[in-house]
Amino acid sequence: TAKRSGGNAYEFFESKMNQSAFERLVLENELREAVREEQLVVYYQPKVFMTDGRFAGCEALVRWQHPTAGLLSPGAFIQAAEECGLIGEIGDYVLRRTCTQFAELYRQGMAYPVAVNVSAMQFESEGFADTVLDALNSSGLPPHLLELELTESTAMRDPERVIHQIEPLRQLGVTFAIDDFGTGHSSLSYLTRMPFDVFKIDQSFVRHMESDPHAKIVVETILAMAKSLKLKTVAEGVETTEQLAFLRGQGATLAQGYLFGRPMPLPDLVRFAEPENAAAARIAQ
Ligand code: C2E
Numbered sequence: 001t002a003k004r005s006g007g008n009a010y011e012f013f014e015s016k017m018n019q020s021a022f023e024r025l026v027l028e029n030e031l032r033e034a035v036r037e038e039q040l041v042v043y044y045q046p047k048v049f050m051t052d053g054r055f056a057g058c059e060a061l062v063r064w065q066h067p068t069a070g071l072l073s074p075g076a077f078i079q080a081a082e083e084c085g086l087i088g089e090i091g092d093y094v095l096r097r098t099c100t101q102f103a104e105l106y107r108q109g110m111a112y113p114v115a116v117n118v119s120a121m122q123f124e125s126e127g128f129a130d131t132v133l134d135a136l137n138s139s140g141l142p143p144h145l146l147e148l149e150l151t152e153s154t155a156m157r158d159p160e161r162v163i164h165q166i167e168p169l170r171q172l173g174v175t176f177a178i179d180d181f182g183t184g185h186s187s188l189s190y191l192t193r194m195p196f197d198v199f200k201i202d203q204s205f206v207r208h209m210e211s212d213p214h215a216k217i218v219v220e221t222i223l224a225m226a227k228s229l230k231l232k233t234v235a236e237g238v239e240t241t242e243q244l245a246f247l248r249g250q251g252a253t254l255a256q257g258y259l260f261g262r263p264m265p266l267p268d269l270v271r272f273a274e275p276e277n278a279a280a281a282r283i284a285q
Pocket residue numbers: 045060061062073074075078090091094117118119149179180203236237238239256257258259263
């Protein structure tokens with residue numbers, strides 16, 4: 001990233017400084033500009049019902065339309081955003097943008113559920129619940145269409161506080177999912193008490209469940225636990241019909257993955273969701 005903005009200053013710095021520290025500095029400055037200049041865009045990845053492939057909703061995933069480097073995935077900047085304290089602003093932007101777009105669809109008769117990722121820092125900040133309320137109120141999105149995804153580690157860091165924080169939003173109808181489930185360290189006793197609605201099985205288990213018996217056991221165990229707790233499940237990273245068949249056999253509720261659709265701009269998502277668009281349903285036959 002640094003070379004672009006480069007020239008002599010870059011070469012000077014490179015010889016004087018640790019390169020990755022310098023690159024990080026450039027990235028942070030560019031990221032501040034990205035937030036200011038509205039270079040962030042939100043893509044949506046569809047989720048479908050395991051049983052028949054019907055559209056079930058989607059997940060909002062942020063991208064950065066970088067002025068020279070093209071469209072960047074969150075892997076390239078989310079961690080930096082967390083470290084330099086910009087994740088709150090980015091998260092707010094994604095939340096508000098998503099609410100606005102899906103409220104507009106709702107007014108046009110398309111009541112599509114949408115999930116937004118929430119980082120630990122954003123979730124733990126003082127005004128989080130108010131921000132969500134404001135995003136819902138000012139957009140007009142019905143709260144039951146909004147799902148918030150917390151990673152397992154965020155959810156389990158301070159479970160009492162999490163329960164306290166999400167309860168008022170849940171009472172409005174907002175649902176909560178535990179993202180990347182299986183990768184963190186959940187306390188079983190808390191898991192049974194936490195007011196979550198959905199487990200999202202991490203894609204690493206889905207990817208390896210055919211070749212690695214341990215991954216398969218994790219998937220089976222999560223699905224069995226979800227069943228006892230009467231929670232829904234989303235299998236992430238479904239890429240093959242074999243994976244789909246296995247997950248469906250095990251009773252997973254929803255599938256999300258390249259087999260059905262990659263994260264896409266809103267107009268593509270709307271086409272995907274149309275009932276007469278039978279592509280997803282065909283795959284699921
Ligand atoms: P995540 O929330 O677990 O999102 C799922 C990721 O898996 C997405 O990557 C998605 O594109 C990818 N994926 C979905 N299906 C498949 C598949 O079949 N195969 C493969 N190989 N990958 C698949 P993405 O968009 O690069 O996002 C990565 C992570 O960045 C997300 O993981 C989430 O933790 C974070 N992220 C994205 N948007 C936001 C945001 O607005 N706020 C925060 N805090 N984090 C975000």
